Amino acid sequence: MKIQVVRQILEWNEDKSAEIRALLKEKKVFFINLMGSPGAGKTTALKRLFTLMGDKVNIGVIEGDIAGKLDAETVQELGLPVVQLNTDGACHIEAMSIEAVLPYFDLDKLDVLIVENIGNLVCPAEFDLGEDFRLALLSVPEGDDKIEKYPLLFSRCHALGITKTDVKAAFDFDETRVAGSLRAINPHAPIFALSDKTGEGFAELAEHLLTVIGEKIG
Amino acid sequence: MKIQVVRQILEWNEDKSAEIRALLKEKKVFFINLMGSPGAGKTTALKRLFTLMGDKVNIGVIEGDIAGKLDAETVQELGLPVVQLNTDGACHIEAMSIEAVLPYFDLDKLDVLIVENIGNLVCPAEFDLGEDFRLALLSVPEGDDKIEKYPLLFSRCHALGITKTDVKAAFDFDETRVAGSLRAINPHAPIFALSDKTGEGFAELAEHLLTVIGEKIG
Numbered sequence: 001m002k003i004q005v006v007r008q009i010l011e012w013n014e015d016k017s018a019e020i021r022a023l024l025k026e027k028k029v030f031f032i033n034l035m036g037s038p039g040a041g042k043t044t045a046l047k048r049l050f051t052l053m054g055d056k057v058n059i060g061v062i063e064g065d066i067a068g069k070l071d072a073e074t075v076q077e078l079g080l081p082v083v084q085l086n087t088d089g090a091c092h093i094e095a096m097s098i099e100a101v102l103p104y105f106d107l108d109k110l111d112v113l114i115v116e117n118i119g120n121l122v123c124p125a126e127f128d129l130g131e132d133f134r135l136a137l138l139s140v141p142e143g144d145d146k147i148e149k150y151p152l153l154f155s156r157c158h159a160l161g162i163t164k165t166d167v168k169a170a171f172d173f174d175e176t177r178v179a180g181s182l183r184a185i186n187p188h189a190p191i192f193a194l195s196d197k198t199g200e201g202f203a204e205l206a207e208h209l210l211t212v213i214g215e216k217i218g
Numbered sequence: 219m220k221i222q223v224v225r226q227i228l229e230w231n232e233d234k235s236a237e238i239r240a241l242l243k244e245k246k247v248f249f250i251n252l253m254g255s256p257g258a259g260k261t262t263a264l265k266r267l268f269t270l271m272g273d274k275v276n277i278g279v280i281e282g283d284i285a286g287k288l289d290a291e292t293v294q295e296l297g298l299p300v301v302q303l304n305t306d307g308a309c310h311i312e313a314m315s316i317e318a319v320l321p322y323f324d325l326d327k328l329d330v331l332i333v334e335n336i337g338n339l340v341c342p343a344e345f346d347l348g349e350d351f352r353l354a355l356l357s358v359p360e361g362d363d364k365i366e367k368y369p370l371l372f373s374r375c376h377a378l379g380i381t382k383t384d385v386k387a388a389f390d391f392d393e394t395r396v397a398g399s400l401r402a403i404n405p406h407a408p409i410f411a412l413s414d415k416t417g418e419g420f421a422e423l424a425e426h427l428l429t430v431i432g433e434k435i436g
Contacts, residue, residue: 037256038339038368039360066340068366089370091309091340119367120340121256122284122309141359141382142257148286149337150256152307164359167388 016095020130027107028217036137038119041163043071052206057111064093092123125153139163144174147181155185166197234313238348245325246435254355256337259381261289262414270424275329282311310341343371357381362392365399373403384415
């Protein structure tokens with residue numbers, strides 16, 4: 001019975017995400033779902049990507065959080081249009097919530113919409129939000145076994161960013177293990193080694209995103 | 219309608235957790251629910267606590283994971299009785315699953331049962347497993363804003379361990395902010411600064427747990 005309930009929610013979500021996907025396609029908005037653990041560096045990556053891509057594409061941001069608006073404030077300081085989406089305790093964002101916040105954006109002026117999902121490696125992976133691209137982040141301090149332990153999210157991502165590579169020396173982190181475990185479940189997603197401290201990798205990630213965006217929205 | 223469904227699951231869970239609590243009380247087993255993000259250091263803390271407490275109390279472990287048995291293997295190497303509980307994709311452990319694994323332990327010989335919950339700051343906080351004590355871990359690399367962003371889990375914990383304090387210099391981590399945000403929602407839980415690298419704080423945490431365990435099971 002419980003499984004049925006979950007299936008029903010997933011089906012509602014699927015209808016909604018298809019609608020969102022159609023709308024954003026029509027409006028030529030590329031939609032990115034940014035996912036990772038609490039503290040994986042999602043907000044920091046957003047800031048970096050805006051700095052690198054902001055002069056080429058118009059970016060809007062949806063900040064998903066269980067409570068508060070800390071990240072939205074951080075992002076707003078950059079001058080990005082941002083909407084805070086509070087889930088009031090829920091562990092993930094559903095397509096219905098995306099539909100509810102889309103009217104806050106002028107979709108005719110937007111090229112890229114990025115939703116920063118709840119910090120969680122489990123539930124967000126199950127909910128299609130209508131996105132074109134799923135960017136997964138894994139930070140070095142979390143450990144090199146996380147793809148094996150939380151496979152769904154990583155199996156479905158279109159790119160993996162390994163963040164906080166500057167502290168690799170302090171942690172027992174084996175990038176080969178991460179790459180191997182990703183390849184076992186996700187043969188094509190490119191991997192970007194990223195560090196906000198040194199700036200490593202963000203230019204390559206931005207370039208990759210701009211290429212994919214260009215292919216999609218022209 | 220959706221909320222009703224969730225409530226129903228929570229009610230089933232509540233009945234089960236009350237049964238577990240009564241059984242473990244009768245058997246004089248102290249039950250600890252260990253929670254934190256992926257990579258917060260839950261398994262490492264378990265190992266440290268076993269080393270410090272294993273000669274005074276008989277400990278059993280339930281390793282909760284979405285997939286695989288990496289942590290159970292790590293814990294088993296120490297000679298601890300351990301049962302791997304796979305949630306097959308689910309984001310938290312429910313009391314019903316605890317009930318299902320309890321028969322694998324000889325409760326008459328056990329003093330302390332520790333369940334390592336799924337790495338997740340959201341969903342596990344909502345499900346009472348029948349535990350006597352909730353130990354929450356927050357690692358320095360996750361950032362000092364996490365209690366504000368994921369309040370429920372921290373508001374309900376009986377102790378907070380701040381892990382990986384050895385890398386504090388590499389991160390912009392303000393312990394005063396963490397302590398302040400914990401106090402705002404949880405007036406009494408003690409805070410332990412922990413490092414597996416240096417060993418800091420684990421003796422104090424073990425001593426605190428042994429005191430609380432002693433008060434409960436005599």
